[in-house]
Amino acid sequence: xxxxxxxxxxxxxxxxxxxxxxxxxxxxxxxxxDDLVRQHSTLMSPLVWDxxxxxxxxxxxxxxxxxxxxxxxxxxxxxxxxxKQPRKDRPALPLLPPAEARAYVxxxxxxxxxxxxxxxxxxxxxxxxxxxxxxxxxxxxxxxETMLATHQLRAGGPVLDAAPPPEPRVRVGGEVLVPAGPFTxxxxxxxxxxxxxRPAHTxxxxxxAIDAAPVTNGQxxxxxxxxxxxxxxxxxxxxxxxRVEAGLSAPMHWRRDGDGWAYRRFGRWSPVRDDxxxxxxxxxxxxxxxxWAGKRLPTEAEWEKAARxxxxxxxxxxxxxxxxxxxxxxxxxxxxxxxxxxxxxYPDGASPLGVHQLIGDxxxxxxxxxxxxxxxVAFPYPEYSEVFFGDDHRVLRGGSxxxxxxxxxxxxxxxxxxxxxQIFSGFRCARDARPEEAA
Ligand code: AVJ
Ligand code: FE
Numbered sequence: 001x002x003x004x005x006x007x008x009x010x011x012x013x014x015x016x017x018x019x020x021x022x023x024x025x026x027x028x029x030x031x032x033x034d035d036l037v038r039q040h041s042t043l044m045s046p047l048v049w050d051x052x053x054x055x056x057x058x059x060x061x062x063x064x065x066x067x068x069x070x071x072x073x074x075x076x077x078x079x080x081x082x083x084k085q086p087r088k089d090r091p092a093l094p095l096l097p098p099a100e101a102r103a104y105v106x107x108x109x110x111x112x113x114x115x116x117x118x119x120x121x122x123x124x125x126x127x128x129x130x131x132x133x134x135x136x137x138x139x140x141x142x143x144x145e146t147m148l149a150t151h152q153l154r155a156g157g158p159v160l161d162a163a164p165p166p167e168p169r170v171r172v173g174g175e176v177l178v179p180a181g182p183f184t185x186x187x188x189x190x191x192x193x194x195x196x197x198r199p200a201h202t203x204x205x206x207x208x209a210i211d212a213a214p215v216t217n218g219q220x221x222x223x224x225x226x227x228x229x230x231x232x233x234x235x236x237x238x239x240x241x242x243r244v245e246a247g248l249s250a251p252m253h254w255r256r257d258g259d260g261w262a263y264r265r266f267g268r269w270s271p272v273r274d275d276x277x278x279x280x281x282x283x284x285x286x287x288x289x290x291x292w293a294g295k296r297l298p299t300e301a302e303w304e305k306a307a308r309x310x311x312x313x314x315x316x317x318x319x320x321x322x323x324x325x326x327x328x329x330x331x332x333x334x335x336x337x338x339x340x341x342x343x344x345x346y347p348d349g350a351s352p353l354g355v356h357q358l359i360g361d362x363x364x365x366x367x368x369x370x371x372x373x374x375x376x377v378a379f380p381y382p383e384y385s386e387v388f389f390g391d392d393h394r395v396l397r398g399g400s401x402x403x404x405x406x407x408x409x410x411x412x413x414x415x416x417x418x419x420x421x422q423i424f425s426g427f428r429c430a431r432d433a434r435p436e437e438a439a
Pocket of ligand 1: 139
């Protein structure tokens with residue numbers, strides 16, 4: 001008897017859960033217990049908090065809600081509630097020590113496999129609840145990226161390794177003109193799309209130009225060298241205030257090195273390479289660069305149209321290259337490499353209009369505050385995204401070298417405060433089309 005659709009989904013879910021836990025193990029086994037419980041930056045949790053939080057979320061959402069089973073550890077719910085415990089206070093909590101945290105996540109996972117086994121022949125249920133498993137995979141992968149950012153902030157020698165990203169295969173530069181017209185933004189059909197990506201809706205945009213590639217270190221260095229950090233006119237009022245208060249003068253993790261610059265990546269210093277996308281800049285730095293360059297940041301809708309709209313069919317694709325899941329040939333995702341790839345390294349990942357490296361490498365700041373799409377319905381709970389809607393957060397798109405493919409799509413939306421730059425954030429620029437271009 002061939003495997004039914006439900007059985008195929010079940011084994012796909014099991015494989016994703018396993019692949020994800022292997023990444024979590026890599027990130028938490030790379031350091032010793034002292035390092036796991038230490039706070040490497042007040043912006044971040046101790047790694048051992050992320051580990052047990054991942055297990056606690058899995059217990060709440062799958063073991064208790066979907067499975068209707070007895071709690072494993074109801075007594076620790078508050079400790080691992082991200083809303084009750086601000087990051088800066090987490091190291092002082094009576095957290096599970098590393099060995100107990102590892103045992104806890106294993107116990108929860110065993111129950112989840114048991115649960116998954118038990119719904120083998122109830123396909124409708126598995127399809128309906130499949131989203132809950134997908135959400136747990138994406139949640140753990142998002143924390144893995146956060147843990148990777150913690151590793152980047154950690155003092156001391158290198159403990160993570162990966163092959164360097166591929167070299168450029170084509171020359172990419174300049175801008176791409178996107179013609180005026182409607183496109184479909186968001187999705188109502190992608191099975192693992194989170195609530196904030198839904199529903200699909202039509203957005204009509206005027207013509208605009210968008211950079212064919214993310215802004216590179218070389219371009220960003222020119223902004224620094226031109227005194228960009230000392231010119232209030234390039235900065236918004238809030239941006240300039242932050243620039244002064246925080247003493248910003250270059251991307252995070254950079255330092256002067258003779259005539260040039262070096263950056264620190266996961267415990268190793270190396271010279272800044274001009275053809276790589278700039279990373280570790282905040283929204284205010286990105287917006288200031290764009291103003292200096294005579295441009296602006298793209299809106300979220302402009303980013304998504306450039307990434308998904310297929311001029312031949314008028315359809316929106318799941319990814320710039322089509323509907324197929326990303327492979328290593330399409331994009332720099334999933335911690336396969338530990339920094340952004342040089343511009344031109346992923347010709348197979350370009351959009352039909354010729355926009356490159358939209359997916360992977362660096363999260364790209366947009367000018368859009370984080371809000372629900374028209375018709376938004378919070379699911380499964382308002383705490384995933386709805387409570388963050390408003391003017392405080394800006395949307396970032398496209399995923400970074402540290403984002404797993406399960407948590408990255410043409411519709412996937414990330415958000416953060418405009419001053420944050422410990423995340424793997426970069427940007428590209430856009431501008432309104434000139435009248436002769438629009439015609
Ligand atoms: C979508 C990355 C902003 O880390 O705050 C993790 C993801 N939500 N646990 C975050 C998330 C709950 C979220 N971001
Ligand atoms: Fe979380």
